[in-house]
Amino acid sequence: MLDVSTDGSTKTGPLLTVDDVRGWIEGRRDRVSVAMAPAQIPGGWWAAVTDPFGNPTYVIDQSTADRPG
Template sequence: MRLAFTYNPVPDVEEALSFYRDTLGWTEAWRHGDHTVAFTIPGTNVQFMVGPRVAGEQPGPAFLVDSVERFYAEHRDRLTFVAKPRAIPGGHWASFLDPAGHPVYLLDQVPEQLPQRISA
């Protein structure tokens, strides 16, 4: 497991893009279409991703694992999964709750496979 980014689901991606890019001055790291954008944060290798709110998802850390489906199979009896593995571009995504009820997200992509930044 390696922390890849923090995930912040938002109701308006364009508004979030304007805030994080134009107000805070963060640089786009990559984007997937018009609905998901990740930013580099100065002083860290961890990215910050915004995307549309999906079925009650809340902000939380997203960890890279070798296989989301294998992690799910090995831990489904010990963790409270709120989202079973589902396909995303280039991999899979799932989430579970920590003991305090906070979401923890999983994906099985390597950083080199994440979408590249699209120049305007």
């Protein structure tokens, strides 16, 4: 999936679905910078990171989607 800004306020970039956003970021701290800290959303978490060249990647998980309540 590709995230696309409609107002030009953010850069476009790929959206990756992972098992655990926070764990995914921690495992790559030497290769990415956090542009948007992990935030809880309905059903899971999402965040934005950039590579050393400033290219964004958005990361999402559905880690809480199956939990009741």
